[in-house]
């Protein structure tokens with residue numbers, strides 16, 4: 001037999017037989033973290049999720065994911081104060097993603113294209129009464145109908161929409177948009193009975209044979225302040241004023257209007273007064289700009305329209321054609337204190353915008369409900385102390401905004417659904433927050449936020465045309481792509497590329513990736529180089 | 543105002559793939575069908591930049607050569623961790639030369655293929671920095687001078703890693719190695735020595751020279767593709783951080799390569815026939831300290847008995863590169879996409 005050197009006696013083998021995964025002490029794991037925008041959205045939208053579809057230009061898929069949580073995107077894209085953007089991680093890089101602008105674009109596009117939603121579950125045979133057709137009632141009705149329940153709304157007013165119609169002025173929320181989004185909810189099979197005021201909730205439930213009730217009466221009563229006033233002085237409350245401005249016969253105000261208060265309602269009252277012909281509109285507020293409850297953007301828009309502000313002022317009395325104001329100063333605790341200095345402002349009409357309260361008479365006869373801070377108390381699941389009666393929106397103690405109201409409606413619908421099945425709803429567990437410091441922002445391209453076109457101020461102050469314009473498809477795509485996809489894989493292939501051991505498997509478009517733990521040595525490069533922080537290292541269990 | 547089409551792709555071409563880009567704009571590495579020239583099961587350390595860089599470069603070369611590629615490989619980590627007898631991690635025809643003669647062996651392979659009329663088969667040679675700038679340099683210079691049809695790739699981890707981290711002509715000033723210990727007043731490797739082989743390659747006026755890094759994949763692949771589109775002697779010098787020799791965390795390999803470029807310490811450029819024709823601008827300039835601190839081989843420069851004077855001297859080297867190669871120009875344009 002011929003003698004061969006050892007080095008040529010063995011068959012060539014592949015290193016694939018060498019499972020280097022055994023070297024590992026930590027393993028990478030794919031995770032989904034909670035993006036701050038989602039965390040901040042009061043309606044619980046999966047913003048990062050619908051932006052993902054919008055990034056690809058698939059606006060219908062984006063919209064469909066959006067309306068799983070919020071039936072009113074065209075409305076919210078216009079009026080929501082977008083706490084999502086306040087929370088957005090991109091703000092630390094350049095500017096927050098213009099989430100509301102993309103939301104509005106999707107909402108408008110859906111209306112143009114006539115997208116509809118369908119019930120997701122077959123009819124349950126259960127009947128639910130919703131009282132009030134503001135955003136909270138509409139949201140609850142929509143979600144309940146999608147879950148297969150038969151829903152009837154009793155609404156006291158002659159048109160649906162609550163404060164979205166009778167509070168928020170047209171120049172911020174055109175009524176055709178509101179009507180169309182309400183219409184889509186109605187077409188799901190929701191019955192809205194207009195002009196039906198409920199005076200006793202328990203009786204309405206019993207008479208109608210309803211299995212459960214959701215009440216969202218809002219806060220319809222203007223808070224009053226005692227002001228000494230001449231008999232001839234013209235004083236209106238903001239809620240009635242805005243409501244009448246919405247009607248066919250708006251009130252005549254005279255030339256000079258003084259609005260008293262520092263909230264968004266005050267801003268809207270002053271801006272509406274301008275549009276109704278007042279040449280001077282002055283807002284009198286007792287504290288300073290940084291302390292006013294109105295949203296900064298609303299103040300900016302009001303100032304741009306020529307509204308003037310009288311800071312650190314209270315109205316002392318109202319005379320015929322004028323108001324006397326006292327100048328204030330802030331004490332150490334930030335509370336306004338009188339100075340004894342007075343001024344006179346011309347005023348043909350005074351509008352009081354000092355906040356709203358809820359009329360709770362419809363629940364007065366329910367023995368087991370309780371009231372806190374003028375609101376009806378509810379549990380985590382939005383149920384009042386009375387079994388089967390749920391409440392939400394402005395009438396429960398919480399922030400009073402359209403989106404909070406929508407979120408309450410959604411949560412209540414889920415709880416009612418559980419209640420009808422004899423269960424109690426539990427809120428699903430939340431992922432850990434996708435904090436900015438978890439991102440590898442080096443990878444994101446630099447890009448400024450797209451600015452929405454604005455009506456020129458001159459035109460704006462005289463008409464009720466919408467002030468802020470929308471994005472076109474190009475801009476919306478651009479804006480969506482500014483999203484960093486915080487905490488959720490967006491298929492950039494980085495992990496697949498950067499592994500020195502080829503231990504990442506690509507599962508195909510839309511299916512993400514998997515680790516091949518036979519070869520992964522646990523170096524952690526994928527974790528460090530994932531732009532959005534969707535991978536973590538976990539100790540290896542031996 | 544005219545209509546401006548959207549030109550924004552979230553992570554654009556900074557990431558490996560990106561589903562928003564057209565398929566042909568994504569990298570070879572983003573493709574599940576990439577050749578994985580260096581496959582799994584190799585014995586490189588956790589987070590080895592050399593293993594990563596080799597797969598990046600050879601997969602790109604494989605695509606450019608339509609799969610007809612052979613490689614000569616000098617001794618060094620890349621060879622040792624990939625081929626413990628009788629196993630191999632190579633999924634291309636691959637030949638182990640000696641430590642110092644990979645350029646000459648590759649020259650021979652190219653000559654043989656030419657003699658057989660198989661010029662469709664392309665030749666690469668690869669080596670570490672020791673095999674390239676020190677012991678292999680004579681053979682390399684000859685290969686350049688004869689303009690042999692070989693793409694030579696140097697994987698620069700800035701020392702002789704395979705034998706226990708000894709200094710090479712590519713070891714940077716102040717770095718601690720087993721032969722340049724930072725003891726007492728000794729600052730680690732000396733200043734003012736060493737070889738800049740990319741520039742020496744440029745001086746040979748060969749058809750193509752480029753520097754690249756494992757942190758800039760699109761750039762690296764484009765350079766390999768460009769090199770493969772040419773004939774004659776071509777040289778690519780890739781910075782490949784070594785967690786072991788640099789005493790750095792294994793997860794920081796790509797980050798350190800990025801910082802090397804973003805500080806200006808490792809300029810990314812291309813040269814053709816003796817002229818620098820393009821540079822990759824710095825995107826977000828950072829001080830050298832950000833690059834040095836995470837590396838244990840520089841730890842004697844910091845802390846109570848630190849050497850701010852040496853950090854400043856290293857900063858001067860970075861600033862000099864930025865000026866010499868114009869690394870800040872067009873930075874704005876690079877950010878646009």
Ligand SMILES: Cc1cc2nc3c(=O)[nH]c(=O)nc-3n(C[C@H](O)[C@H](O)[C@H](O)COP(=O)(O)OP(=O)(O)OC[C@H]3O[C@@H](n4cnc5c(N)ncnc54)[C@H](O)[C@@H]3O)c2cc1C
Pocket residue numbers: 079080081131132133134135136137154155156157160161162163164167168169196197198199216217218219220242264265268362392393394395400401402403405
């Ligand atoms: C001027 C103004 C501007 C605002 N601007 C914004 C804004 O830009 N963005 C924002 O997020 N929020 C804004 N808000 C707040 C927002 O409108 C409210 O938080 C939100 O509408 C509350 O929704 P809701 O469903 O709880 O109540 P509402 O919208 O008030 O709806 C309650 C409904 O119940 C009906 N109802 C009441 N009692 C009965 C009864 N007994 N029987 C039958 N029906 C009854 C009412 O007629 C009404 O339709 C604004 C509010 C005002 C006043």
Ligand SMILES: Cc1ncc(C[n+]2csc(CCOP(=O)(O)OP(=O)(O)O)c2C)c(N)n1
Pocket residue numbers: 592617618619620640641642669670671672673674699701702703704705710
């Ligand atoms: C002629 C000769 N001298 C010394 C050695 C020992 N040796 C093997 S690899 C190596 C260092 C390799 O360094 P480098 O080329 O930088 O590659 P790295 O391992 O760092 O990737 C040395 C000195 C050898 N194999 N042959």
Ligand code: SF4
Pocket residue numbers: 035036037038047048051087088089090097099482483484485486
């Ligand atoms: S960048 Fe995107 S995912 Fe992150 S917070 Fe902003 S919108 Fe949400």
Ligand code: SF4
Pocket residue numbers: 030488489490491492493494495496513529530531532533534535
């Ligand atoms: S690196 Fe990219 S592909 Fe991998 S998990 Fe992160 S986002 Fe997804």
Ligand code: SF4
Pocket residue numbers: 585586587588589590591592593619620623699703704783784785786787
């Ligand atoms: S010593 Fe460095 S170059 Fe060698 S295998 Fe380890 S990490 Fe890679």
Ligand SMILES: [Mg+2]
Pocket residue numbers: 670671672697698699700701702703
């Ligand atoms: Mg080396």
